[in-house]
Amino acid sequence: MMSDMYQHTLDQSRKQLSIDIMASSVFSCDKEKHKKLGQSTTNIIPTDHSSANQEYDDPARPSHLVNSSTIHSNAASVEALLNRLEALDLDEGSSSCKSIAEPTPSFRLRSQIIKSSRLAFDLRDTILNGPYNDEEYDYLYTQTEIPIPKGVKELTKEENELVDNILRKNQNGMVSQFKTAVVEFKDIYKLYPETWLNDEIINFYMVLLMDRANNNNHSTNVDLPSIHCFNTFFCSSLRDQGYDKVRRWTKKVDIFNKHLLLIPINKSYHWTLGVVDMKRKNVTIYDSLNGKHHGPTIKLIMNYLELEHMDKKKTPFDASGWKGIMASDIPQQGNSSDCGVFTCTFAERLTRNQGFDFSQDDMTSIRRRMVLDIVQKKLSI
Known part of the structure; x- marks a missing residue:
C-alpha cells in the first residue's frame, strides 16, 4: 500500500540518520546492538552513494574515540542529511507523486520531520560531548522518531x-x-x-x-x-x-x-x-x-x-x-x-x-x- 511505502521510507531514513550519527561517536562492540540497528537498513536518501537503495554496510565500530576531524566530518555529513530530510518534497503537488493515485500522506509530515531533525541535532551534540552507554543511546535514538498516526483509532x-x-x-x-x-x-x-x-x-x-x-x-x-x-x-x-x-x-x-x-x-x-x-x-x-x-x-x-x-x-x-x-x-x-x-x-x-x-x-x-x-x-x- 502506498501509505506503507511512505511510512517505511521515513522510518528507514530515521534509522539511517541515527546510524550516521553513531558513526561519529564511541560505540562498544555490541554485535546484537549493531544487528538491531544496522541490519537490512537501506540508505533511502542518497548521500555520496551511487544508488538510493544501496545497503548501508557498517563494520563493527571501535570502542575508542575517533579523531576530532572524523567527528566533525561525520557531523557535517549528518547536518547535510538533516537538510535533505527537511527539504523532502511531501507536498500534494510533488512531481514525484503526480502519477500516484493515492495522495502523499503529508499529515504535516514536513513539520514532524523538522521537529525530529532538531531532536537529532541535540542527539548529535550529546554524542560529540563524550562517551555514553547503550541505555543512553536507546533513549536518544527514540527521540529522533518521526511520529506517524497508525491504524484505526478505537472508541473510548x-x-x-x-x-x-x-x-x-x-x-x-x-x-x-x-x-x-x-x-x-x-x-x-x-x-x-x-x-x-x-x-x-x-x-x-x-x-x-x-x-x-x-x-x-x-x-x-x-x-x-x-x-x-x-x-x-x-x-x-x-x-x-x-x-x-x-x-x-x-x-x-x-x-x-x-x-x-x-x-x-x-x-x-x-x-x-x-x-x-x-x-x-x-x-x-x-x-x-x-x-x-x-x-x-x-x-x-x-x-x-x-x-x-x-x-x-x-x-x-x-x-x-x-x-x-x-x-x-x-x-x-x-x-x-x-x-x-x-x-x-x-x-x-x-x-x-x-x-x-x-x-x-x-x-x-x-x-x-x-x-x-x-x-x-x-x-x-
Whole structure:
C-alpha cells in the first residue's frame, strides 16, 4: 500500500540518520546492538552513494574515540542529511507523486520531520560531548522518531456506550440532522456489521467531510484540501438523464476552485468512490473490489467537467494533461457488504491527506465511529 511505502521510507531514513550519527561517536562492540540497528537498513536518501537503495554496510565500530576531524566530518555529513530530510518534497503537488493515485500522506509530515531533525541535532551534540552507554543511546535514538498516526483509532469506553445505546434494536424516529442531511434509526441500523450502507448514511458522512474542510482554518493548524462532495444521486442522474439534470446542483459552488471533488458512486449494488483532483489533473476511481471496468465512468466525469466549465465559466475546459486512474494497491473488502464503509473511509483519508491505514479487519470499528460521528454531527478523527 502506498501509505506503507511512505511510512517505511521515513522510518528507514530515521534509522539511517541515527546510524550516521553513531558513526561519529564511541560505540562498544555490541554485535546484537549493531544487528538491531544496522541490519537490512537501506540508505533511502542518497548521500555520496551511487544508488538510493544501496545497503548501508557498517563494520563493527571501535570502542575508542575517533579523531576530532572524523567527528566533525561525520557531523557535517549528518547536518547535510538533516537538510535533505527537511527539504523532502511531501507536498500534494510533488512531481514525484503526480502519477500516484493515492495522495502523499503529508499529515504535516514536513513539520514532524523538522521537529525530529532538531531532536537529532541535540542527539548529535550529546554524542560529540563524550562517551555514553547503550541505555543512553536507546533513549536518544527514540527521540529522533518521526511520529506517524497508525491504524484505526478505537472508541473510548464512553463513546462505545453511546454507540451501543444508539444501535439498540426497535427504535424509531430521527437520529441526527445536519444541514440538508437526515439520518433516522432505520438508516443508522445500516451501520451494524456486514450491513450494506444506504444513501442517507453516505450522504450524511459526505456533508460531515465538507463541514470539516470548510471549518479547517478556524479549528486546526493542519492544512486540509478544499473539497466538494456530490451526493450519491449525482453520478446516476448524470449518466441516466444527462448534464441538464445536474446543471443547477453546483449553482452555489465553484468546483474548479476546489482541490478535490468526491463522488460516491453506486452501480450494480456496489459502492465506489470517484475523485477529481484539480491540482494533479486526474480522475481516480477507488474500488474496494479492485474492479477494472470504470473507464466509462471516468469518461462520464470528464465530460461533465467540460460541460460544467462551459456552462459556468463560458470558456472551454482545458483537458490537456488530464488522465483517468483506476486505483490499485488499496485496501480491499473481504465480503459483499462493506463497500460503502470502504468508500466513506477512502474519502475521509483522502480529505485529510492521510494514507489508507485500514483494512477489512477494521470495518466494525470504523462503522461504530461513523455512528458516533453522525450522532455528534462532527468527525471525531
